[in-house]
Amino acid sequence: MAKFHVNGEPLDFRGPPDTPLLWVLREYLDLTGTKYGCGMAQCGACMVHVGGEPTRSCVTPVSALEGKRVVTIEGVTATSQARVARAVQAAWIDKDVVQCGYCQSGQVMAAVALLGKNASPTDAQIDEAMDGNICRCGTYQRVREAIRSAGASLKTGPAPKAAPAPRKAPAPKKA
């Protein structure tokens, strides 16, 4: 049993207190944007924000959430982090980051948490913030580019609503 907020809505969860937050989100609230990948805080696919901090929901029992505010990928653009979240999502689309997409909710949540505190992270700071988020498709390079791009847009003005102009891609070399 625990009372907490999810995406601004109060929740009184009366199930077993050891139930991981991940499964409460996915199975009771139908918030399936938060993913199961490992169940032991290894991969970051289940990342949400609890009290603004990036948190792995697969190992967070509801009993630890009393009075806390949980934000998921579905609610992150309607929070105090909305501007950062929109910048991150726009950059992800602009840089064509996603592949299978399964880990990307977690990647986005980790990036929002990072850029919310530091809009100009160094490579080492990006590594530190993102190393807990595994992507088997290997989108890391574009994730890095998108974080830089989102950070830059946050410093210059409001996040774009739609995807900006096409990015440069490798041009085929004339044989």
Added chain:
Amino acid sequence: MKTVDRRQFLKATAATGGALVIAFWLPQGARRALAQPQVQRTAPPNAFLRIGKDGTCTVFVKHLEFGQGVTTSLPMLVAEELGCDWTRVRAELADAEAVYAHTAFGVQMTGGSSSVSNSWDQLRTVGAQARTMLMQAAADQWKAKLADVRAENGFVIGPGGKRLSYGQLAEVAGKLPVPEKVELKRAKDFRLIGKPTRRLDSADKVNGKATFGLDLKRKDLHTALIARPPVFGGKVRSFNADKVKLVPGVTHVVETPDWVAVVGRSFWAAKQGRDALEVEWDLGPNAGLSTEALGKQFRELAKTPGRSAKKAADPAAIKAAARSVVAEYEVPFLAHAPMEPLNCTVEIQGDGAEIWVGSQFQGVDHPAAAKALGLDASKVKLHTLLAGGGFGRRANPASDYVIEACEVAKKVKVPLKVVWTREDDIRGGYYRPMYVHRVEAGLDAQGRLVAWSHAIVGPSIIAGTPFEPMMVKDGIDPTSVEGVPDMPYDVPNLDVTLHTVATGVPVLWWRSVGHSHTGFVVETMIDELAAAAGKDPVEFRRALLGKHPRMVKVLDLAASKAGWGTALPSGRARGIAVVESFGSVCAQVAEVSLVGGKVRVHRVVAAFDCGLVVNPLSVEAQLQSAIAFGLSAALHGKITFKDGRVEQSNFHDYPVLRMSEMPRVEVHLVEGGDKPTGVGEPGTPPIAPAVANALFALTGKRARSLPFGDTKWA
């Protein structure tokens, strides 16, 4: 203009809901890989394209989207010829239907880096047919000749500038006969193909809306977790479910001779239930299996004559060589470990059933599911959902996870999703096989290669599957040897043998299949020979690639872009590899250093010839992806056995590449032929040898056994 007349059997289905629907069947001559035919259906979903009244063009994608971008690249093929407004194009994954059979393999499937190449003529033809029908509909309305109308960006334009949108024309056009002959554009006229085009699925994948198999919701849906034997081939002797039944939410415990399933109203209930289950297993014949013993067995076998895959013209040449180099290589079993663990949802409805699964093998899984359910295949509907990766694991000739789900569903008679935990995935088998290679090569006094004798030892992926009769020739499974008997190097006396060993471990294709190990061995060995001959690795390769100018071009491009031969900062070195696979050629130069004695990859320069490039943005992404996947295996990947059991279980002991280990990847594309060739896999084989060769250049030490990321090299 090119004319297409392939005697296709074409049929326009009746327009439904004011939509133009085109169905397209290949002739009976299409090659069938499997004995079990798919069920032929005649229902309207047998279509590749639907144009709605609002002008939305929906392309039904016959392949699985699991990262490689087919829900963008395949619609591009249709849209190029259709002449529609690209911003109105949508993609939907197609259900399992005979009409969606792979044009080369004969069943609906995704694999072999062939989604674009096998759809190349098919989907452009669909687009051209639809455009012709829309133009005809407009011409009829205007009482004009077809020649006097043209199509442009979603409109048909007629005499005097009259315009009708595709949406306005769709219903009438859908009732017209499908033209058998259509002219396809020449490459120089392409407006979309070849242009960097962003994915259509990004928005839903960054806001959490994309629905993967694991996200599927159905009324009264139950979740099942399965307790499988801890040793492959084990059986259930007995089990005690007393404690399971005390777990709130657990609804059923069911068994087969091979496993016990715990069913609950939620994942967490089923998981806790399974944790509480006590099973006594009959471990079966593989209880003594160990990697150590397998390695010893494989290495011994490698020294004995195997089955011939290629005979040297002069078997004595190897012994007559002035100098010989002998090297033994070893690669481990590997799990695919896609981010989304396997799952399959089954709902039995009277004498029929519906299945939802992110499958690479709809054409195999669909009949297998019907058989497992004891239902007529025509009454079973299999829906394709997005998959969170796959890398071959979701293309199992044995349909293991689909059949299991059907078997549980049949017993419990409730809507059911079988979910694999990560531990189930890592320990569940169907691995890339372990192999040992023993290579002896001879050089003459001038350092020229005169003979190469190559023994491969390992399990067969194809043995025992429906693919065996058509693929295994003279006892040689081509996936065990591909890239060796047909290596591009001009080796005067190439001798290749294979020992196929049954280990009891279920094995399967894994991104780049045989090339995942043969690419490593051939490209490391050739580097060893260059060193033995005292020659530059690029020069040595080039001299042996006289019959493969395409490979030389790619090799040279990678070398020049990487600054091959130029100085690097102290403590860094480069290595190169070039591999042809899936009709494409990829060369990579890796730049490495040692950090704390362990290898660290900083930069990878990749040159790639994949024929005609459909979407450069997607090709670049796939190379980054293939390199990350191959590097993950080169540095960390290994599944090992002790006392019959898999020693790994999750990402803490089966580590995969993370952000901090990702090198900077630079991609250079060579414009190739007039057709697209493979993209998803060919970037994987060169990375392990490129890194191993760079390590040699740096330390003088050879990494002949994968993985080597934990080894201290200094």
